[in-house]
Amino acid sequence: MQRRKFFRASLGAASAALASTVVHARPNLEPAPQAVGMLYDSTLCVGCKACVSKCKEVNGMPPVSMGDQVQSDFAMDLGPKTLNVIKIYTDGKATVKDSEKDxxxxxxxxxxxxxxxxxxxxxPVSSLTRDPLTGIVSYNADVCIGCRTCMTGCPYNVPQYDYDNPIGQIHKCQMCNQKGVERISKGGMTGCAEACPTGATLFGSREALLAEAKRRIALKPGEIYNYPMGDVRKPNKFHEKAVPQYQSHVWGEKEAGGTNVMHLSAISYDKLSMPPLGERSAASISEGVQSTVYAYMALPAMALGGLSWIVRRNTEVANQDEGDKT
Ligand code: SF4
Ligand code: SF4
Ligand code: SF4
Incomplete structure (x- = not known):
C-alpha cells in the first residue's frame, strides 16, 4: 500500500470512528442534600473589610502590609495568604453607590x-473534594502534588499557589470548615458572615439563601426591608435599609451548574468581573467526553477496526490484480 494512500486511509478511519462515537456528556451535579453556602449582597456591602480581617484571623494568615502599615490588610486580590478579598468597581466620578455610571x-x-x-x-489525585452532604469544597495538602491543574479548572481564578513555599501548596477558602477550624460542622457560621456589620455576607443553607435572594429581587425598590444578619436560618440581628433596584438574577443559581456562594448586585455582573458562563458545568462536559472515549476504549478500537478492514480490502484487491496478470 502506498504511503500516501495509507495516511489518507488512516485519517478516514479515525474520522469515521470519531464521527460515529456518540459523546454522552453527563448532566451537571445536583446541589448536595444539605448544601450550605453564603449570599453576598453587594448593595449592602460598605467595603469595611471586616470579613477580610476575620478570614485572616480564622485561617491564621498574616495581613498583607504596605510599608510599615500592618494594621490594615492591603491585599488587592486573592493570594496564598488571602482567601477572601473585597474589590471595587468605579466609573467616572465614582460618587454614586451601586450605579454603573459615575x-x-x-x-x-x-x-x-x-x-x-x-x-x-x-x-489528578483527589486533593480537592466536594463534601457529599454539605457541598463544601475542601483541600487536602497532604495529598496535593503541586501540579496546579486545579488553577486551570476554576472559572473564578480562585486556587492560589504559594510560590514562596519550597513544597508549594494551594490555598483557597474551605468555608471555615477545614481541620482545626471546623466552624460549620460544630454548628457555627463562617467567619466572614459572623464579622459582617451589615449582613452583606450571610451564611446558611443554599436553599434558604436562594429563597432570601429571590425575595429581595421581588421587593419594591425604595421599600424598607429588614435584612437578616449572620445565619439566614436564625438571624440574631437585622439591618434596616431601603431596597435598591437589584439585577433580576441571582449569580450562582445556575451559572456553570450553580454555586453554593451566591451574589446579588444592583449593577451588571460583568462590571463586577464575573466570568461569562453558561448553565453547563465544564466538569460535566469534559468528564462526559472522557468517559465516552475511554469507555471500553471505544475510539481506539473503532479506529483500529477501520484500518484493519481497509488493509484487508486493499490486500484482496492487490491479490486479485496479481491473479489477473498471471
Ligand atoms: S470557585 Fe469552584 S472551581 Fe473554583 S476553587 Fe472554588 S469550588 Fe473550585
Ligand atoms: S468562609 Fe471562612 S475561609 Fe471562606 S472567605 Fe469566609 S472567612 Fe474566609
Ligand atoms: S464585612 Fe460585610 S460590609 Fe464589610 S467589606 Fe465585608 S462584606 Fe462588605
Whole structure:
C-alpha cells in the first residue's frame, strides 16, 4: 500500500470512528442534600473589610502590609495568604453607590463552592473534594502534588499557589470548615458572615439563601426591608435599609451548574468581573467526553477496526490484480 494512500486511509478511519462515537456528556451535579453556602449582597456591602480581617484571623494568615502599615490588610486580590478579598468597581466620578455610571460598587471574591466544581474534576489525585452532604469544597495538602491543574479548572481564578513555599501548596477558602477550624460542622457560621456589620455576607443553607435572594429581587425598590444578619436560618440581628433596584438574577443559581456562594448586585455582573458562563458545568462536559472515549476504549478500537478492514480490502484487491496478470 502506498504511503500516501495509507495516511489518507488512516485519517478516514479515525474520522469515521470519531464521527460515529456518540459523546454522552453527563448532566451537571445536583446541589448536595444539605448544601450550605453564603449570599453576598453587594448593595449592602460598605467595603469595611471586616470579613477580610476575620478570614485572616480564622485561617491564621498574616495581613498583607504596605510599608510599615500592618494594621490594615492591603491585599488587592486573592493570594496564598488571602482567601477572601473585597474589590471595587468605579466609573467616572465614582460618587454614586451601586450605579454603573459615575458610581462604584463592591465585590467580594472567595471560593464560590461550585455545585459541580471544576477544580475537583481536574485534580489528578483527589486533593480537592466536594463534601457529599454539605457541598463544601475542601483541600487536602497532604495529598496535593503541586501540579496546579486545579488553577486551570476554576472559572473564578480562585486556587492560589504559594510560590514562596519550597513544597508549594494551594490555598483557597474551605468555608471555615477545614481541620482545626471546623466552624460549620460544630454548628457555627463562617467567619466572614459572623464579622459582617451589615449582613452583606450571610451564611446558611443554599436553599434558604436562594429563597432570601429571590425575595429581595421581588421587593419594591425604595421599600424598607429588614435584612437578616449572620445565619439566614436564625438571624440574631437585622439591618434596616431601603431596597435598591437589584439585577433580576441571582449569580450562582445556575451559572456553570450553580454555586453554593451566591451574589446579588444592583449593577451588571460583568462590571463586577464575573466570568461569562453558561448553565453547563465544564466538569460535566469534559468528564462526559472522557468517559465516552475511554469507555471500553471505544475510539481506539473503532479506529483500529477501520484500518484493519481497509488493509484487508486493499490486500484482496492487490491479490486479485496479481491473479489477473498471471
Ligand atoms: S470557585 Fe473554583 S476553587 Fe472554588 S469550588 Fe469552584 S472551581 Fe473550585
Ligand atoms: S468562609 Fe471562612 S475561609 Fe471562606 S472567605 Fe469566609 S472567612 Fe474566609
Ligand atoms: S464585612 Fe460585610 S460590609 Fe464589610 S467589606 Fe465585608 S462584606 Fe462588605
Amino acid at each position: 458610581g462604584f460598587a463592591f465585590e467580594k471574591r472567595s471560593c464560590m463552592h461550585c455545585v459541580d466544581p471544576g477544580c475537583v474534576s481536574v485534580c
